Amino acid sequence: MKELLGKDMRLTNQRKIIMEQLQSVTSHPTADEIYGMVREKMPRISLGTVYRNLEVLSTLGLVRKLENAAGQKRFDGDMSPHHHIRCQVCGRVGDIFDAPDISGIEDGIATDFEITGVSLEFSGICPECRSHRDPEQ
Ligand SMILES: [Zn+2]
Numbered sequence: 001m002k003e004l005l006g007k008d009m010r011l012t013n014q015r016k017i018i019m020e021q022l023q024s025v026t027s028h029p030t031a032d033e034i035y036g037m038v039r040e041k042m043p044r045i046s047l048g049t050v051y052r053n054l055e056v057l058s059t060l061g062l063v064r065k066l067e068n069a070a071g072q073k074r075f076d077g078d079m080s081p082h083h084h085i086r087c088q089v090c091g092r093v094g095d096i097f098d099a100p101d102i103s104g105i106e107d108g109i110a111t112d113f114e115i116t117g118v119s120l121e122f123s124g125i126c127p128e129c130r131s132h133r134d135p136e137q
C-alpha cells in the first residue's frame with residue numbers, strides 16, 4: 001500500500017498523534033473535538049491541519065469517518081467491524097458490536113452505482129438523554 005501513497009500520504013508525526021488520540025477514545029469525536037485533544041500535545045497545530053489529516057487518515061483506511069447528513073462528521077479510531085447508534089437528542093454516537101454481520105449485503109443489489117461501501121446506523125436516545133427526559137427512572 002505504501003508505494004501508492006504520494007508525498008502527502010505519509011504517516012507524519014502529526015498524523016500519528018492525531019490517530020493515536022482518536023484510538024484512545026470511544027466517543028467518536030468531531031474534528032473540532034479532536035483538535036481540542038491534540039492541541040495539548042501540539043499547541044501550534046491549526047484546525048485546518050487537523051481536518052486535512054483526518055481526511056487523509058480515513059482515505060488510507062486508518063480511521064473511520066462517520067458521515068451523516070444531519071450532523072457533523074465524526075471519526076472513529078476503532079477499525080474492528082462494528083455498527084453505530086446515534087442519539088437523536090444529543091447526537092452522541094455509541095458502538096454496537098453484536099449486531100449481525102452485514103458484509104456482503106450489497107451482493108445482488110440492483111443499482112447502476114458502483115458500490116464502495118455500506119454502513120448501518122441505528123438511531124435512539126442515549127441513557128443520559130433518557131434520564132433527563134424521565135427523571136423518575
Ligand atoms: Zn443523548
Ligand SMILES: [Zn+2]
Nearest residue numbers: 076078082095
Ligand atoms: Zn465506533
